[in-house]
Amino acid sequence: MIRRLLVANRGEIACRILRACREANIETVAIFAPDDANSLFTEMADITVALDGETIGDTYLDIEQILSIARHFKVDAIHPGYGFLSERSEFAEAVMNAGIIWVGPSVEAIDLMGDKMTARKTMKNAGVPVIPGEEIEGGIDAIVMASKRVGFPLLLKASAGGGGKGMRAVHSEDQIQSAAQSAQREALKAFGDDRIYVERLLAGSRHIEIQILADQHGSTIHLGERECSVQRRHQKVFEESPSIAVNDTLREAMGEAAINAAKAVDYVGAGTVEFLLSANGEFFFLEMNTRIQVEHPVTEMVTGVDLVREQIRIAQGQRMSIKGCQMRGHAIEVRLYAEDPKNNFLPATGKLLCFQPPEGPGIRLDTGFREGDEVTPNYDPMLSKLIVWAPSREEALARMRCALEDFVVLGCITNITFLRALCLHADVIAGRTTTDMVEAIWPDGWDEEVPSDMIELAYLATYASHSMGANRQLSSGTISEIPTPFENLSGRFP
Numbered sequence: 032m033i034r035r036l037l038v039a040n041r042g043e044i045a046c047r048i049l050r051a052c053r054e055a056n057i058e059t060v061a062i063f064a065p066d067d068a069n070s071l072f073t074e075m076a077d078i079t080v081a082l083d084g085e086t087i088g089d090t091y092l093d094i095e096q097i098l099s100i101a102r103h104f105k106v107d108a109i110h111p112g113y114g115f116l117s118e119r120s121e122f123a124e125a126v127m128n129a130g131i132i133w134v135g136p137s138v139e140a141i142d143l144m145g146d147k148m149t150a151r152k153t154m155k156n157a158g159v160p161v162i163p164g165e166e167i168e169g170g171i172d173a174i175v176m177a178s179k180r181v182g183f184p185l186l187l188k189a190s191a192g193g194g195g196k197g198m199r200a201v202h203s204e205d206q207i208q209s210a211a212q213s214a215q216r217e218a219l220k221a222f223g224d225d226r227i228y229v230e231r232l233l234a235g236s237r238h239i240e241i242q243i244l245a246d247q248h249g250s251t252i253h254l255g256e257r258e259c260s261v262q263r264r265h266q267k268v269f270e271e272s273p274s275i276a277v278n279d280t281l282r283e284a285m286g287e288a289a290i291n292a293a294k295a296v297d298y299v300g301a302g303t304v305e306f307l308l309s310a311n312g313e314f315f316f317l318e319m320n321t322r323i324q325v326e327h328p329v330t331e332m333v334t335g336v337d338l339v340r341e342q343i344r345i346a347q348g349q350r351m352s353i354k355g356c357q358m359r360g361h362a363i364e365v366r367l368y369a370e371d372p373k374n375n376f377l378p379a380t381g382k383l384l385c386f387q388p389p390e391g392p393g394i395r396l397d398t399g400f401r402e403g404d405e406v407t408p409n410y411d412p413m414l415s416k417l418i419v420w421a422p423s424r425e426e427a428l429a430r431m432r433c434a435l436e437d438f439v440v441l442g443c444i445t446n447i448t449f450l451r452a453l454c455l456h457a458d459v460i461a462g463r464t465t466t467d468m469v470e471a472i473w474p475d476g477w478d479e480e481v482p483s484d485m486i487e488l489a490y491l492a493t494y495a496s497h498s499m500g501a502n503r504q505l506s507s508g509t510i511s512e513i514p515t516p517f518e519n520l521s522g523r524f525p
Contacts, residue, residue: 032347033346035057035104036059036060036109038062038072038110039111041067041070042413043398043415043416044113045061045112046075046399047397048110048339049061049076050075053075054340059077060106061073062081064090065081068081070404082096082097082100084096087410091116097109097116101126102129106131108131108347110342111135117135117323118141118322124138132347134343135300135321137297137299139296140321144296144318147188148166148167150318153296154292159291160288165180165229171208174207175211183232184202185200185229187199187210191218191224197221197222198265199213199214200232233307235310235467236260237274237307237465238260238308239285239305240256240306241254241285241286241303242254242256242302242327243289243293243298243304244301244351245299246299247345251293252354254358257270258273258274259305259326260465261453263469267366268366269366269450269453269464270329271424272362273358276308281312281314285314292316299345300342301342301345304316307466328418332395335359336353341353360420360421361420361423364417365417365435367414367440367447367450368445369406372446372476373476373477375476376446379443379445381442382406385402385439386401386440391430391433393420393421395417395419395420396415396417400414400415406442417438428454428460452479
């Protein structure tokens with residue numbers, strides 16, 4: 032049994048795991064880099080340990096240092112969350128070699144699914160449909176030749192990739208050379224691996240993923256689908272479950288394909304099999320994520336299953352607590368980022384002078400931030416995940432729109448107004464969501480002016496945040512001394 036667990040992560044997902052452990056009466060250890068010393072997740076753990084080092088590589092990616100802490104505090108298990116070391120097979124292997132329970136799949140499964148070209152080959156052998164394309168062994172010349180055979184439009188994708196890194200859309204032959212070189216450079220920088228493969232670009236397709244669970248007793252099930260089609264720069268911003276495009280027959284077919292994919296690599300734990308669903312109803316394997324997903328809350332909201340608790344249950348050798356998929360109502364998640372939608376969604380920084388999330392029935396917020404925290408450029412700019420549930424999709428959208436209107440953030444630029452615009456757009460309301468819809472709706476980039484009557488309210492909200500908050504007293508009460516919030520405006524002010 033797991034009595035003490037170390038969370039090898041930070042921020043929102045660390046908070047989520049720590050909360051699940053507390054409910055399971057499991058003692059927790061949190062590790063933190065110097066710039067995370069006062070973060071929310073460090074206050075939630077039973078034991079907190081400072082990491083030596085300044086960079087991510089010296090802290091959250093330092094396998095030996097993390098294992099040294101784990102051994103010192105005699106932890107029974109390590110949960111990697113998502114990102115960082117969660118899909119590094121060398122970390123999983125080191126954890127298990129140290130006699131510590133790894134809350135995740137086997138080293139072999141991580142390796143097979145972590146390399147996208149190997150994953151494609153494995154899925155072909157398992158009878159899972161894959162996107163037309165080619166796995167390439169060679170440099171630029173081989174990529175160019177394969178691209179001509181696959182045809183246009185196409186995607187160049189990093190074999191070790193994820194999160195849109197090392198990915199380039201190519202629409203004509205004259206773009207291949209520069210696109211391949213650019214993709215390789217980015218892939219090498221992000222993953223230390225510049226291998227690229229080619230897939231046909233399926234325009235107007237939907238991004239559908241199936242949540243699976245598999246225990247050590249031979250049981251593998253799926254928990255329905257999440258649609259994650261709405262993306263900017265190949266990164267998801269709006270997710271929902273169930274998908275308006277998936278009926279019971281298609282759900283069963285995709286679920287069976289996902290289970291076959293998991294069984295092909297002897298998968299154990301929680302994982303996600305991602306597919307592209309074409310306009311004519313065909314679906315194709317995209318990739319498998321061998322970890323908990325950022326968007327897992329929408330599945331939890333419609334199934335009532337605590338996926339993190341199930342991960343822990345499975346890791347300690349127990350049978351999963353559920354037998355199959357039972358979905359109820361509709362859930363939507365949006366990702367609140369500290370980024371500037373008007374500037375190509377580039378990350379933004381600043382102090383959260385005001386951070387007032389919405390409240391009410393059917394509203395959930397997963398976050399690692401609170402008012403007064405500093406948003407730095409050191410990590411992913413996601414501040415929070417806002418999730419709503421309602422009996423129907425129409426009601427869920429209405430609830431999300433209200434929740435976004437009530438979400439007040441001052442101090443750094445966020446994408447709240449962009450998310451509000453998404454939820455009000457006719458294509459989203461009608462469920463016409465595709466992977467290229469953001470670019471189709473706003474081909475020149477997103478740009479929406481903040482209503483002028485909000486400026487005065489923004490000043491008042493900033494003044495209240497400064498003058499009433501603990502440890503944020505103004506030396507003078509004059510409005511002129513308050514940082515101008517207009518550039519940092521998000522949300523609606525009550």
